[in-house]
Amino acid sequence: MHKKFMYICFMSNSKLxxxxxxxxxxxxxxxxxxxxxxxxxxxxKALTKGQLKITEGxxxxxxxxxxxxxxxxxxxxxxxxxxRKYYKITENGEKETTNKLDELAEYIxxxxxxxxxxxx
Amino acid sequence: MHKKFMYICFMSNSKLxxxxxxxxxxxxxxxxxxxxxxxxxxxxKALTKGQLKITEGxxxxxxxxxxxxxxxxxxxxxxxxxxRKYYKITENGEKETTNKLDELAEYIxxxxxxxxxxxx
DNA sequence: AATAATACATAAGCATTTTATGCATAAGAA
DNA sequence: TTCTTATGCATAAAATGCTTATGTATTATT
Numbered sequence: 001m002h003k004k005f006m007y008i009c010f011m012s013n014s015k016l017x018x019x020x021x022x023x024x025x026x027x028x029x030x031x032x033x034x035x036x037x038x039x040x041x042x043x044x045k046a047l048t049k050g051q052l053k054i055t056e057g058x059x060x061x062x063x064x065x066x067x068x069x070x071x072x073x074x075x076x077x078x079x080x081x082x083x084r085k086y087y088k089i090t091e092n093g094e095k096e097t098t099n100k101l102d103e104l105a106e107y108i109x110x111x112x113x114x115x116x117x118x119x120x
Numbered sequence: 121m122h123k124k125f126m127y128i129c130f131m132s133n134s135k136l137x138x139x140x141x142x143x144x145x146x147x148x149x150x151x152x153x154x155x156x157x158x159x160x161x162x163x164x165k166a167l168t169k170g171q172l173k174i175t176e177g178x179x180x181x182x183x184x185x186x187x188x189x190x191x192x193x194x195x196x197x198x199x200x201x202x203x204r205k206y207y208k209i210t211e212n213g214e215k216e217t218t219n220k221l222d223e224l225a226e227y228i229x230x231x232x233x234x235x236x237x238x239x240x
Numbered sequence: 241a242a243t244a245a246t247a248c249a250t251a252a253g254c255a256t257t258t259t260a261t262g263c264a265t266a267a268g269a270a
Numbered sequence: 271t272t273c274t275t276a277t278g279c280a281t282a283a284a285a286t287g288c289t290t291a292t293g294t295a296t297t298a299t300t
Contacts, residue, residue: 015142024231047237156247175288177292
């Protein structure tokens with residue numbers, strides 16, 4: 001398909017999502033047993049009610065990197081004559097998920113201390 | 121001073137802070153009338169109890185950019201024979217602060233929907 | 241006298257993301 | 271039946287934003 005005139009995907013107009021993609025992928029795969037790339041984009045869109053749309057140009061390199069780091073394993077399947085690469089979280093991936101979620105919680109806490117110091 | 125052997129600054133070990141610096145600067149200047157660069161680094165360190173240390177290599181270019189965009193204005197003063205560049209928020213800067221804080225709140229909400237869907 | 245703190249600045253390199261493509265099959269609409 | 275949309279993967283150039291590593295200069299502390 002020609003995408004010349006249909007490219008409208010983005011991570012959101014805000015730059016804050018930079019650095020969050022790995023956390024999102026790991027968390028989804030930590031609780032969903034196995035998922036393929038396209039499925040992840042749809043899941044994220046659904047969970048965020050269209051707020052957040054992951055671009056393929058960001059997603060696929062990120063998945064490859066996580067696999068290379070041993071945090072995900074991959075299994076290729078053919079469904080309806082179409083290729084799917086199913087990703088599964090590894091043991092190390094589970095540990096890293098915990099780390100990433102801790103970092104996210106810490107980030108939120110720190111930012112709230114900065115922008116809303118009365119509540120901190 | 122030689123920094124060859126004393127360079128230990130960072131934005132935190134987490135990559136999540138990427139994209140947050142502008143928000144932090146604007147918010148601080150929105151509530152503090154005027155501040156200079158070094159003061160900002162110290163204030164952030166204090167408010168986050170050492171959690172977050174802004175590097176000069178990130179801060180100064182960010183301040184210059186905000187000034188170029190008309191969100192900050194600058195006034196140079198000499199104190200104790202040392203140069204200080206005081207930054208003040210402009211009217212447009214105040215509007216942008218509101219936008220950035222809204223984006224931060226939205227980001228936090230969206231991420232919580234992703235990593236903790238039960239609470240969303 | 242040497243080191244740490246204060247105060248600015250820039251530039252190379254790195255990681256992540258956007259933007260823009262490319263290929264291919266299946267389903268739905270015109 | 272032909273065009274478009276949806277499904278599914280991929281990569282590469284460019285932009286972005288930060289880290290790392292410097293540089294200069296003054297004042298305070300050890």
